[in-house]
Amino acid sequence: MPDSWPRPSVPSLPGSGSVPSLFDTTTGRLRPAAPEGDLARLYVCGITPYDATHIGHANTYLAFDTLQRVWLDAGLDVRYAQNITDVDDPLLERANATGVDWRALADSQVALFRADMAALRLLPPHDYVAVTEVVDEIAEAVGTLKDRGLAYAVPTADSAGDDLYFDIAAAERATTWLVGSTTQFDHGQLLTLSAEHGGDPDRAGKHDPLDPLLWRAERAGEPAWDSVVGRGRPGWHIECSVIALDRLGADFTVQGGGADLAFPHHDLSAGHAAALSGRPLAGLYSHAGLIAYQGEKMSKSLGNLVLVSQLREQGVPAAGIRLALLAHRYRDEWEWTEQGLDDALARLDAWRGIRENPAGLRALDVLTAVRERLADDLDTPGALSEIDRAAASGVDDPDLVRSLADALLGIDLR
Ligand code: 5CA
Ligand code: ZN
Numbered sequence: 001m002p003d004s005w006p007r008p009s010v011p012s013l014p015g016s017g018s019v020p021s022l023f024d025t026t027t028g029r030l031r032p033a034a035p036e037g038d039l040a041r042l043y044v045c046g047i048t049p050y051d052a053t054h055i056g057h058a059n060t061y062l063a064f065d066t067l068q069r070v071w072l073d074a075g076l077d078v079r080y081a082q083n084i085t086d087v088d089d090p091l092l093e094r095a096n097a098t099g100v101d102w103r104a105l106a107d108s109q110v111a112l113f114r115a116d117m118a119a120l121r122l123l124p125p126h127d128y129v130a131v132t133e134v135v136d137e138i139a140e141a142v143g144t145l146k147d148r149g150l151a152y153a154v155p156t157a158d159s160a161g162d163d164l165y166f167d168i169a170a171a172e173r174a175t176t177w178l179v180g181s182t183t184q185f186d187h188g189q190l191l192t193l194s195a196e197h198g199g200d201p202d203r204a205g206k207h208d209p210l211d212p213l214l215w216r217a218e219r220a221g222e223p224a225w226d227s228v229v230g231r232g233r234p235g236w237h238i239e240c241s242v243i244a245l246d247r248l249g250a251d252f253t254v255q256g257g258g259a260d261l262a263f264p265h266h267d268l269s270a271g272h273a274a275a276l277s278g279r280p281l282a283g284l285y286s287h288a289g290l291i292a293y294q295g296e297k298m299s300k301s302l303g304n305l306v307l308v309s310q311l312r313e314q315g316v317p318a319a320g321i322r323l324a325l326l327a328h329r330y331r332d333e334w335e336w337t338e339q340g341l342d343d344a345l346a347r348l349d350a351w352r353g354i355r356e357n358p359a360g361l362r363a364l365d366v367l368t369a370v371r372e373r374l375a376d377d378l379d380t381p382g383a384l385s386e387i388d389r390a391a392a393s394g395v396d397d398p399d400l401v402r403s404l405a406d407a408l409l410g411i412d413l414r
Helices: 055-073 089-098 102-119 135-147 168-174 187-196 236-248 259-277 308-313 318-326 338-352 363-375 380-393 398-409
Strands: 021-024 029-032 039-044 077-084 127-130 151-155 162-166 213-217 232-234 252-258 282-288 291-293 356-361
Touching: 021 282, 039 055, 039 236, 055 077, 055 102, 055 252, 055 282, 055 291, 055 308, 055 318, 055 363, 055 398, 077 236, 089 102, 102 308, 127 236, 135 151, 135 162, 135 213, 135 232, 135 236, 135 259, 162 259, 168 259, 187 259, 213 236, 232 236, 236 252, 236 259, 252 259, 259 282, 308 318, 318 338, 318 380, 338 380, 356 363, 356 380, 363 380, 363 398, 380 398
Parallel strands: 039 077, 039 252, 077 127, 252 282
Antiparallel strands: 021 029, 151 162, 162 213, 213 232
16 A cells, blocks of 8 residues: 555644534535444545646645544544545556656656645545555456446457446446436436546447446556456446445445546446445545636646645745635635635734734634534634634634644644
């Protein structure tokens, strides 16, 4: 398993906070993000390492960092798993286009990502799993689906083997999962989203246009592994189902990622997991809003990127980057601007200057207010405004405010 990154310290605070409510993509409502026992289990989809961490990625990982901090403050234990999609079409295309070996490209970008995550003081996953480490497990899962009649072969023109697809209709008969059921989308939207996010609704020979690829038979010039389902490489959704089931078990607490993953990725991962385990993948599906820049969604494919590493090289403190992101509700969609960063740096200065004032706010009241805000669907803008008020008026115990900013928001003011 690749190393994740060093764990930042999390100060303990007096008393405890509440288990938060989160917006649930399945129902379109707020629901308690509560485990059955004392262990909250979280899976957040990791990067496809062909370009370094941009502000959109940072926002998504920060959302689920905040969730973990709130869980820890509520007295829960947390088990957190994240994957690395280190073999997939966009990575291989970028490697080919730039003449770099795909493994070297992935290694360099994962190293940069880890350095960015550490600098941003994001809590590291306990399980950080690259797809190339678990190809055998994924192939075995695909074989199981095939044995159960939930996968079928589609012949390929240009290779010896067959591609394997997930049979959505058969899986719907065999489980309680229905395609799209973890989302609010209608069937037409599912088709559009499938085509936009790695699916191939027009591929001939499929039973249903939405059926996703489970295993891609070897093509000339592409990496491939020998396996129980032939020589090839894993499809996308099955990687996360298998890693999550293996590391967290079925029906874990929260499945997280950016809003672009709600369909097809998380929904079809849930379908695969239901077909493999007979249980739901997760209790709650949570999605962070997509960050735009220069009028369009920030994306590696469009190239309109603000990289965390560039900001760090320019000397922007990581706490300033965090505050620029935390000034927005995690699931809002918004555009990154220089002004937003300047405002965050001014706020960081104000917080660093918080003074002791026996006649000012009580730090314990600030803590209570921040906890209430965060328990309400991670309302970080609300939490920030509570600390703004404390910084403006002074508090009886500035150390407690510094500790709560660190523990709950990951902002180091010392
Ligand atoms: N490897 C897959 C997930 S298994 C993947 O989507 N990789 S990624 O590198 O494209 O994205 C990593 C994470 O960042 C995903 O959760 C994705 O939803 C999120 N993300 C990508 N672009 C943005 C953006 N502009 N704003 C917010 N989050 C984003
Ligand atoms: Zn994923």
